[in-house]
Amino acid sequence: MSIDILVIGLPALADDMLNRQAPDRGWTLHRPGPDGLPAPEVAGRIVGVAASGAATVDARLIDALPALKIIAVHAVGYDLTDVAHARSRGVVVTHTPDVLNDDVADLALLLALATLRRLPAMDAYVRAGRWASEGPPPLSRRASGLKYGLLGLGRIGRAIAERLTPLAGEIAYHTRRPVADAPWRHVPNLVDLAAQVDVLIVIVPGGASTRGLVSAEVLAALGPNGVLINVARGEVVDQDALVAALTSGRLGGAGLDVFADEPNAPQALIDSDRCVLTPHVASATVETRQAMAALMIANLEAVLAGRPPVSPVPD
Numbered sequence: 001m002s003i004d005i006l007v008i009g010l011p012a013l014a015d016d017m018l019n020r021q022a023p024d025r026g027w028t029l030h031r032p033g034p035d036g037l038p039a040p041e042v043a044g045r046i047v048g049v050a051a052s053g054a055a056t057v058d059a060r061l062i063d064a065l066p067a068l069k070i071i072a073v074h075a076v077g078y079d080l081t082d083v084a085h086a087r088s089r090g091v092v093v094t095h096t097p098d099v100l101n102d103d104v105a106d107l108a109l110l111l112a113l114a115t116l117r118r119l120p121a122m123d124a125y126v127r128a129g130r131w132a133s134e135g136p137p138p139l140s141r142r143a144s145g146l147k148y149g150l151l152g153l154g155r156i157g158r159a160i161a162e163r164l165t166p167l168a169g170e171i172a173y174h175t176r177r178p179v180a181d182a183p184w185r186h187v188p189n190l191v192d193l194a195a196q197v198d199v200l201i202v203i204v205p206g207g208a209s210t211r212g213l214v215s216a217e218v219l220a221a222l223g224p225n226g227v228l229i230n231v232a233r234g235e236v237v238d239q240d241a242l243v244a245a246l247t248s249g250r251l252g253g254a255g256l257d258v259f260a261d262e263p264n265a266p267q268a269l270i271d272s273d274r275c276v277l278t279p280h281v282a283s284a285t286v287e288t289r290q291a292m293a294a295l296m297i298a299n300l301e302a303v304l305a306g307r308p309p310v311s312p313v314p315d
């Protein structure tokens with residue numbers, strides 16, 4: 001008997017791995033149609049969903065799949081899956097934590113350094129022949145010795161703080177509850193943290209509870225010499241306020257991997273040489289994407305064989 005799985009928007013490497021491994025497991029893979037749903041004759045047989053972190057798995061889709069047992073999200077962030085609705089239907093939701101911590105932390109550090117040292121602008125200066133014609137470019141900012149703040153100190157936040165430790169003058173963080181064994185200073189109020197640091201790095205989950213957390217007030221507290229780094233979700237930052245602060249010089253710079261309306265980035269950010277922009281690639285290395293896909297497949301395999309999931313999303 002075939003085991004039917006709906007595959008939604010997986011990145012190419014994960015899609016290829018699933019395609020290669022499906023026959024050995026007796027899995028038949030299906031894709032949604034233009035309405036976002038599988039064909040009606042297939043919908044009743046789907047027992048698993050394998051979804052990109054960028055794919056919406058909402059109540060409409062879950063309700064269209066009466067035999068569904070598991071939604072395996074290919075990401076640590078599962079803000080686009082309606083977990084409460086899945087649970088109410090007895091469907092397990094899994095994600096891919098930890099295997100991507102190092103890559104996401106590396107990109108956060110890269111964005112911070114590249115923004116402070118204006119790396120893309122310096123590269124463009126050489127390529128445009130301006131070094132030869134105009135002489136040395138304007139000076140950039142020193143990264144070592146600065147005060148770094150983290151909004152979020154979970155799996156990835158800790159990996160970022162550990163990378164910053166040999167570099168930073170000071171590291172502080174804001175979370176709703178202090179982390180018991182963390183050696184860094186907890187700041188109970190986000191605006192206070194932003195006022196105290198030179199660089200604020202955002203690494204909290206997306207969703208309703210964090211939407212707009214980095215507000216105009218937070219950006220004002222960061223100030224004209226402050227730098228914002230976002231490797232979390234675009235919606236955590238008030239993007240209009242960010243554009244206004246950057247273009248008016250009320251914020252020093254920004255390094256952004258995520259945006260409010262992906263894959264679109266605001267033209268004002270594209271035009272600004274005080275931003276470093278990457279297209280949501282913090283986990284996008286061959287090694288990490290293989291590990292994420294393997295974990296997603298392991299979760300599907302476990303739940304579809306009647307075993308507990310390997311990495312369920314927390315309650």
Ligand code: NAP
Nearest residue numbers: 077152153154155156175176177204205206231232282283
């Ligand atoms: P995690 O281990 O669950 O950590 C989340 C942290 O955020 C915790 O310290 C939590 O502390 C804090 N937090 C949650 N809600 C908060 C709030 N309202 N105010 C202040 N702090 C809050 O998650 P993770 O594995 O580090 O991943 C974090 C997120 O990064 C993911 O959910 C995903 O959205 C994003 N991400 C992006 C990429 C990318 O490609 N750019 C890749 C991987 C992950 P408290 O609960 O104590 O507040």
Ligand code: 8YV
Nearest residue numbers: 052053054074075076077283
């Ligand atoms: C992915 C992510 O880019 O893990 C997350 O939360 O944002 C990323 O690693 C993505 O969603 C891959 O499917």
